[in-house]
Amino acid sequence: MGSSSAESGATRLPAMGWLAIAIAALGGMLYGYDIGIISGALVFMKSALTLSASEMSWIVAAVLGGGSLATLIGGPIADAIGRKATLLISGVVFALGVIVTALAASYIGALGGRLIQGVGVGLVTIVVPLYMVEVMPPSIRGRSVTLFQLCLTFGILAGYLVGYFFNASGDWRAMFATALVPAAAFVLLGVLLPNSPRWLIKKGRPKEARAALARTHDAAEAESTYAELIEQADTEADGAGRWGLLFAPGYRKAFFLALAIGLLNQLTGINTLLQFNTVILDQSGLSGGATAVLGSVSVGLTNFVVTIIGLLLIDRVGRRPLLILGTAGATVALAFMALVHLLTTASAFQGYATLAGLIGFVVFFAIGPGIVVWLAISEVLPLAIRAKGMAVALFANSLMSAALAAVFMDIVSVAGYAGAFGLLAIAVSLYWLIAVFPLPETKGRKLEEIETHFLGAAEG
Numbered sequence: 001m002g003s004s005s006a007e008s009g010a011t012r013l014p015a016m017g018w019l020a021i022a023i024a025a026l027g028g029m030l031y032g033y034d035i036g037i038i039s040g041a042l043v044f045m046k047s048a049l050t051l052s053a054s055e056m057s058w059i060v061a062a063v064l065g066g067g068s069l070a071t072l073i074g075g076p077i078a079d080a081i082g083r084k085a086t087l088l089i090s091g092v093v094f095a096l097g098v099i100v101t102a103l104a105a106s107y108i109g110a111l112g113g114r115l116i117q118g119v120g121v122g123l124v125t126i127v128v129p130l131y132m133v134e135v136m137p138p139s140i141r142g143r144s145v146t147l148f149q150l151c152l153t154f155g156i157l158a159g160y161l162v163g164y165f166f167n168a169s170g171d172w173r174a175m176f177a178t179a180l181v182p183a184a185a186f187v188l189l190g191v192l193l194p195n196s197p198r199w200l201i202k203k204g205r206p207k208e209a210r211a212a213l214a215r216t217h218d219a220a221e222a223e224s225t226y227a228e229l230i231e232q233a234d235t236e237a238d239g240a241g242r243w244g245l246l247f248a249p250g251y252r253k254a255f256f257l258a259l260a261i262g263l264l265n266q267l268t269g270i271n272t273l274l275q276f277n278t279v280i281l282d283q284s285g286l287s288g289g290a291t292a293v294l295g296s297v298s299v300g301l302t303n304f305v306v307t308i309i310g311l312l313l314i315d316r317v318g319r320r321p322l323l324i325l326g327t328a329g330a331t332v333a334l335a336f337m338a339l340v341h342l343l344t345t346a347s348a349f350q351g352y353a354t355l356a357g358l359i360g361f362v363v364f365f366a367i368g369p370g371i372v373v374w375l376a377i378s379e380v381l382p383l384a385i386r387a388k389g390m391a392v393a394l395f396a397n398s399l400m401s402a403a404l405a406a407v408f409m410d411i412v413s414v415a416g417y418a419g420a421f422g423l424l425a426i427a428v429s430l431y432w433l434i435a436v437f438p439l440p441e442t443k444g445r446k447l448e449e450i451e452t453h454f455l456g457a458a459e460g
Contacts, residue, residue: 036159066118075391326368
């Protein structure tokens with residue numbers, strides 16, 4: 001394929017590039033904060049709104065439902081009105097959902113607010129990585145996009161801390177209202193961003209694209225990237241934007257690869273295990289509540305710290321090696337927990353062994369699938385199908401997350417934790433095969449080079 005055109009030295013990033021990175025950080029924080037804040041608020045919402053157990057479950061699940069819808073429609077919206085405009089809309093919708101939830105006087109009001117929040121969060125998850133991957137220079141694209149994941153884990157911790165701060169007063173409305181601060185910053189700073197140069201080229205606005213590149217790249221790289229975009233635009237004009245293009249020769253391999261990554265990232269069980277880890281530890285033998293909760297906090301802190309390490313490695317080691325390492329290690333950790341539950345009964349030993357397995361799983365997930373997923377999905381998709389392909393892949397990701405969470409405890413009741421962990425280990429081993437074989441390394445390569453990899457393979 002020839003050598004990559006990535007710069008060997010460090011890229012001097014203009015101020016607007018740093019602003020884009022700050023926006024990505026805020027977007028990730030919004031997503032994580034939404035996950036974290038409900039944990040502390042739900043206890044007080046239950047008594048204030050007289051919620052049943054089923055209604056509490058639906059309030060938690062409503063964000064997943066709204067997010068699934070948003071990820072499906074987010075790509076076409078981003079194609080139609082632009083990445084920047086969609087980014088601004090996502091922040092406004094999220095803030096609206098926060099206001100509706102905080103003012104809710106009944107279950108229906110809270111459910112509606114959470115659904116709106118879910119739509120906002122879903123739009124954030126697709127448009128922020130999409131915007132960043134199209135705007136950032138290749139040499140720092142990995143770190144800038146994966147900062148979204150790091151700030152997601154930080155947002156979860158921040159949500160827990162805010163919940164703890166308001167715990168004495170029980171003011172769940174104030175808990176939600178605090179989310180308006182990062183949401184407002186996200187929208188106000190987002191107004192200053194340039195449009196995606198690749199979207200502008202796609203819309204026949206080359207002068208604006210050139211100006212946008214100059215705001216986020218150094219002068220030499222801006223000119224070379226602009227020339228490549230102009231040259232490639234002609235080859236993508238025919239049929240660009242059609243849903244059927246996802247299955248066209250040269251595009252379908254990239255699309256199915258992104259779709260597989262989206263599905264398998266959730267089949268690792270990460271969201272399910274993070275949501276149920278207190279229950280898992282309690283039922284494994286760390287009874288008494290406080291010990292199990294402390295174990296859960298240690299898992300969350302591990303997730304955040306190791307994500308920082310992954311962020312530092314993503315543009316040095318590369319996407320593919322980290323994903324191979326992460327999926328291999330996560331498979332071993334899940335298999336270990338399956339064996340622990342197969343060979344022992346609930347006890348302090350089983351509880352601590354399960355905690356060790358969960359921490360090991362999170363370490364390898366955070367440094368592999370967790371840090372790579374947004375990049376892997378957005379980088380492998382050619383421009384002509386990037387927004388729509390990401391929409392389908394992230395819709396599948398969100399839907400798989402909801403489905404697995406819904407059936408996980410049923411699987412446990414039938415096959416025990418040994419069976420549940422064993423099934424997850426098999427799914428992650430399939431993910432490892434995807435990383436080893438069809439996934440190309442994209443570190444430091446321009447998006448146009450990656451696109452040529454797939455289009456060239458189809459022609460050969």
